[in-house]
Amino acid sequence: MEKAKLSMIRTTMKRWLMVLCVLAGIAGCGRDSPEAQLRQRIDDMQAAVETQRPRDFMDGVSEAFTGQDGMDRAALHNLLRMRALANARTGATIGPLDVRVEGENATVEFPLLLTGSSGRLLPEQAATYRVTTTWRQEGGEWRVYHARWKDRP
Known part of the structure; x- marks a missing residue:
């Protein structure tokens, strides 16, 4: 009788493990939402500016x-x-993003503070802008194809 219980427990554990693996696979295969993809792209571009990698x-x-x-x-x-x-x-400090996605196109607006420094503690240059960008899907990736900005006092 003990062997039967042990076998039943193993079978149940294997089934639960399989269910968990399937659920993990489904969760891992899910793509980020278009808004999340845009936010990540903007984060990456901000990091590129701050680490001085224009390319x-x-x-x-x-x-x-x-x-x-x-x-x-x-x-x-x-x-x-x-x-x-x-x-x-x-x-490059970006304020809250206002993201509007319409199919394969999107508009993202945000405040931007740009600073420049010779490496000292405080920046010698600073300017603030209100930026409006227009994006579209190109080859499965979001790319900005238009931008305009206004100086902010």
Whole structure:
């Protein structure tokens, strides 16, 4: 009788283990929501600015990018490289994101504080902006294809 109970317990444990593995697999296979993907992309781009890696930032920028005052993708890349060369440290603090997703397109608005420093304790430069970005899915990845910004007092 003891062997029968032990066998039944093992069978039950195996079934529970299989159910848990299936549930874990389902949870792991689930893709992040479009909003979560956008937030992660923006976090990655912010980190690229702060670690002075313009090329990594540009991974999130569409080849068809247009910006304020006729800025294109190449001009944006040059601006980022110039900031990295001119400052030993660059700060990019992003405020709350207002994310609106419509299918494969999205708009993200946020306040931005940009700082630049020669490496001393306090930054020598600082500016705040209200940024509006427009995104779309390209090859399964979110990329910004338009941006505009306003100085904030």
